[in-house]
Amino acid sequence: MLTPPLTTFVISLSLWIVLTVVVQFEKRTGKRFILKRFRSWLDYLFIEVGRRAKEAWRNFARYVVQLGWYYSIHSLLRTFLTVLLRTYEYIEAHFENNRQKAKLLRAEMRNTFSDNHLSKVAEHKAKVALTPEEQARIRHDKLEDTH
DSSP: OOOHHHHHHHHHHHHHHHHHHHHHHHHHHTOOOSSHHHHHHHHHHHHHHHHHHHHHHHHIIIIIHHHHHHHHHHHHHHHHHHHHHHHHHHHHHHHHHHHHHHHHHHHHHHHHHTTSHHHHHHHHHHHHOOOHHHHHHHHHHHHHHHO
């Protein structure tokens, strides 16, 4: 009597040989003879599973890679805009600083130019101006000299 593993092996080998012969015969004739509907359904099932797996992989590759690409471009543009904004803020701060310095210089120049030549002449005139008594005396002296 045969042991169960040996029996299983002999049955499997016999079944494999029979199926191989049948499949080769079906290949030559181009028609299926055994379990036509079931094997057609299995073919459809394997083709459909393969098609869906291929489509899922294509979608994954397309959209995940595309999304990663978009995120990297977005990140790069965001970094570029941040650098641009910081540069603008730096330059704007210098402009504001220069504007304040220019205001101070203009105010200082206005104060400096208020002491110009004409103002000095006016100050000197005020300093050396004659008092009303002196003016009256000089006027009186001049009138007497002309007579």
